[in-house]
Amino acid sequence: MMSKALNARDYLPHQTPMILVDRVIAVDDESVHCQVSTAPDGVLAPFLNAQGELPAWFGVEIMAQTVGVWSGWHARRAGAQKIQPGMLLGGRNWRATTAAFPAAITLDIRLRLLMRDDRMGSFEGDIRYNDRLLASGRLTTYQPNEHELQQLMSQGKQP
Numbered sequence: 001m002m003s004k005a006l007n008a009r010d011y012l013p014h015q016t017p018m019i020l021v022d023r024v025i026a027v028d029d030e031s032v033h034c035q036v037s038t039a040p041d042g043v044l045a046p047f048l049n050a051q052g053e054l055p056a057w058f059g060v061e062i063m064a065q066t067v068g069v070w071s072g073w074h075a076r077r078a079g080a081q082k083i084q085p086g087m088l089l090g091g092r093n094w095r096a097t098t099a100a101f102p103a104a105i106t107l108d109i110r111l112r113l114l115m116r117d118d119r120m121g122s123f124e125g126d127i128r129y130n131d132r133l134l135a136s137g138r139l140t141t142y143q144p145n146e147h148e149l150q151q152l153m154s155q156g157k158q159p
Contacts, residue, residue: 007022007024010024010076011069011083013083013085014065014068017043017046019043019065020062021034021043021062021065022034024069031070031111031113032111033110034109035108036107036109037104037105038107051100052103053100053103054100056099059094059096059127060091061088063123063125066111067088067121070123071121071143084143086142086143087141087143088141089142090139090140092140093136093137093138094136094138094139095135095137097133097134101127102129105129108128110125110128111123112125119143119144120141121141121142122141123138123139125137
């Protein structure tokens, strides 16, 4: 288990401004805990509304990137030099308790692995501020292999 806070960008294949989580608080075989701030100078700044709030629908991608941190952390631990992108296949029972996450707070994102089969996984978790539930749901993810990634990339380049 990882014990000190690390930068989430070290475990994601994304580039700024598409990194939506800041810190990795804890990772182990079956769970991950990350944080991100809705501060006006944070990574979410480009996506905040005029009141400094983050539309709650960003929560799905924040949770997906937290799963990405889990996957990237395990890949690094196994010796991978390059973090491969994963895919969010879907979400179930995703609910937000508010239309927007409040301004200038730190969101806690926690997910736990429910099932993993080869390169597919199911994670359940939530986003909280202090102990207040802001969003929750279950995500299904897929980790494509190099060949599948190349196929996806070449399809995007065809006229």
